[in-house]
Amino acid sequence: DGRLPRSHQRGPKKRRNQRISHQRETNNAKPPTWAKQTNNVNEVNKIAIFPGSFDPFTIGHYDIVMRGLDIFDKVVIGIGINCTKQESFPLHQRLNAIQQYFANEPRVQVHPYDCLTVDFAAQHKAQFILRGVRSAQDFEYERSMAEANKQLSGLETILLYTRPEYAHISSTLVRDLHSHGKDISVYLP
Numbered sequence: 001d002g003r004l005p006r007s008h009q010r011g012p013k014k015r016r017n018q019r020i021s022h023q024r025e026t027n028n029a030k031p032p033t034w035a036k037q038t039n040n041v042n043e044v045n046k047i048a049i050f051p052g053s054f055d056p057f058t059i060g061h062y063d064i065v066m067r068g069l070d071i072f073d074k075v076v077i078g079i080g081i082n083c084t085k086q087e088s089f090p091l092h093q094r095l096n097a098i099q100q101y102f103a104n105e106p107r108v109q110v111h112p113y114d115c116l117t118v119d120f121a122a123q124h125k126a127q128f129i130l131r132g133v134r135s136a137q138d139f140e141y142e143r144s145m146a147e148a149n150k151q152l153s154g155l156e157t158i159l160l161y162t163r164p165e166y167a168h169i170s171s172t173l174v175r176d177l178h179s180h181g182k183d184i185s186v187y188l189p
C-alpha cells in the first residue's frame, strides 16, 4: 500500500530511545539535581550536623539550616549541652521551638547531645559539620574547630557566610534583650 515498513516509520522514536539511553548513562555517572529534593529520609546520602548552643535559635541559625538544605540531603541540628556555659533558655524549650520551626521539613532533625561533636556526627552518620560565619573573629574560631574535628575524625566542616542583614544577630544579643524584658520576636524564625 506504499507505506514504509514499521521499522522505518519509527525512525524518530528510535532516535528518541537512543537519546534516553544516553541520558541514563549520564545519570548513572552523576545524580540529577532533582534527586536531592527527595523527601524520603531513607534515600539520603549527604548528611551534615549543625551543632551549636542555640540559646536561643535565631533567624541567623534558621537561614544557615535552610541554605544547608540546598547542599545536603539532611541536616541534623545538635543542641550541645555544655556544662561550663550558663544557659538562659531551658533545653526543652529550645528543642521544642526548633522542632516547630522545621515541623514541615522532613530533612531536618533536632537532637540534644552532651558528647563530643565528632561522636554526635558519627551517631547520625554525618560526613559534614555545617557552621555559619559572621565575622573574622567567627572565622578564626571556626577554623581551629574545623582543624581539630578534621584531625579527630576526618569530618569536613562547611562554612556558610551569614546574610549581611543577619550579621549582627547573635544569641548573646537576643538573650541580653530578653533579660531586660525587650521583645525578641524579630530575631526569632
Ligand code: ADP
Pocket: 051, 052, 053, 054, 055, 058, 059, 060, 061, 064, 130, 131, 132, 133, 134, 138, 161, 162, 163, 166, 167, 168, 169, 170, 171
Ligand atoms: P556555639 O555556641 O557553638 O558558637 P551558636 O549557637 O552561637 O553556637 O552558633 C552556632 C553556629 O551558628 C555557629 O557556627 C555560629 O557562627 C553560627 N551563627 C550564629 N549566629 C549566626 C548568624 N546571625 N548568621 C550566621 N551564622 C550564625
